[in-house]
Amino acid sequence: MNYTFSERMKNMNGTATREIFKLLGNPEIISFAGGNPAIECLPTERVKEITADICSSPNFARVLQYGLTAGFPELRELLCKYVETADIYGTKTENVLVISGGQQGIDLALKAFINPGDVILVEDPTYLAFLQLANSYEGICKGVKANDDGLDLCDLEEKIKKYNPKMLYCVPTFSNPTGKTYSVENRKAIAEMTAKYGVIVIEDDPYSKLRFKGEYVPSMKSFDKAGNVIFISSFSKIISPGNRTGVAVGAPEIIRKMEIGKQGTDLHTPNLSQMITYEYLRRGYLEPDLKKAVRIYGEKKGAMSDAIKKYMPEEFRCTDPDGGLFIWGSLPERIDMVKMLPEAVERKVAYIQGSVFYADGSGTNYVRLNYSYANLSQIEEGIARLAGLFKEKLAK
Ligand SMILES: Cc1ncc(COP(=O)(O)O)c(C=O)c1O
Structure with missing residues (x-):
């Protein structure tokens, strides 16, 4: 059957998000890709x-x-x-x-x-x-x-x-x-x-x-x-x-x-x-649970910032957020995070390429890193893996 979908669906590209969820499903991959809250913060x-x-x-x-x-x-x-x-x-x-x-x-x-x-x-x-x-x-x-x-x-x-x-x-x-x-x-x-x-x-x-x-x-x-x-x-x-x-x-x-x-x-x-x-x-559960979540995310963000300082090349620039779930980073313009993603996944670490967040698809040298989902040791290990890859690309 040859389906004739609506014109509006032609503009819709679900690929990036679908890939993220696939990556999260593989336990070997340290994922900085999604925006999931920490499992330990879910109020089961x-x-x-x-x-x-x-x-x-x-x-x-x-x-x-x-x-x-x-x-x-x-x-x-x-x-x-x-x-x-x-x-x-x-x-x-x-x-x-x-x-x-x-x-x-x-x-x-x-x-x-x-x-x-x-x-x-x-x-x-x-x-x-x-x-x-x-x-x-x-x-x-x-x-x-x-x-x-x-x-x-x-x-x-x-x-x-x-x-x-x-x-x-x-x-x-x-x-x-x-x-x-x-x-x-x-x-x-x-x-x-x-x-x-x-x-x-x-x-x-x-x-x-x-x-x-x-x-x-x-x-x-x-x-x-x-x-x-x-x-x-x-x-x-x-x-x-x-x-x-x-x-x-x-x-x-x-x-x-x-x-x-x-x-x-x-x-x-x-x-x-x-x-x-x-x-x-x-029942007033939000306030105490938020206190816990904020402490956990503060620690995780701290761990990611520390790992970035320790491992990333000096060309890597990034934000220092006061809250939320993401750090936004970049390398010099000649580095293409879109092309690099499959290589990162081979090394068992995932991120989201920054270009998907730009209305015109630019920003190919940017990367979004989520720190809420991985645990503290995964954060250090994942950043070390990424930093290794970034250094290799910069040296070429
Ligand atoms: C900026 C922003 N808006 C909206 C959403 C949608 O979230 P939800 O529909 O789960 O509230 C997200 C999820 O990551 C988000 O980051």
């Missing part, structure tokens, strides 16, 4: 306890019945309070949509706003799966330069004027892939500038709770006076990615459109998942 005992309580409650049948698309009312109420931890105040349930992970929130925001040919500005580099999703809606992503402060505001304004974009997508805290964080002033300026030009912002925030050093920074949404920022927070990296829960916060008109979009996608987030997240938050 707590979720067992919660699930047992849910299953034995007199209301259990409710969990097995269809639910509301916007989410369990009690969870939505609780989330209005929860987002105050990102300095978002005055949230009402009409501002809140329960989503099946941050990925779905991004998808629904794109579905609500993007027509084929619309321009979407993204930080260069940005979250790979966002680029793929934007492609599926036939949006055109254009990269905006970044600096140590966040987005380069001159470049942002220039590109807004040049492209008249519909949307800006960014991960302002502990970005995937760079691990960098925008300053408070930068967030404020972006919120003001996008409001002035009528640009919708997706503020994607899966990592801000995973801070192991430095000062807390309020969300960009907290500076939103015009109602153009959609804040997307996920419980994947702080409770469980398999449980698929998150929350989108935005103007009621936007949330309503996203809710209608969600009806067509999955009707609602599975009730059991919503209940688990609700009970986990209600």
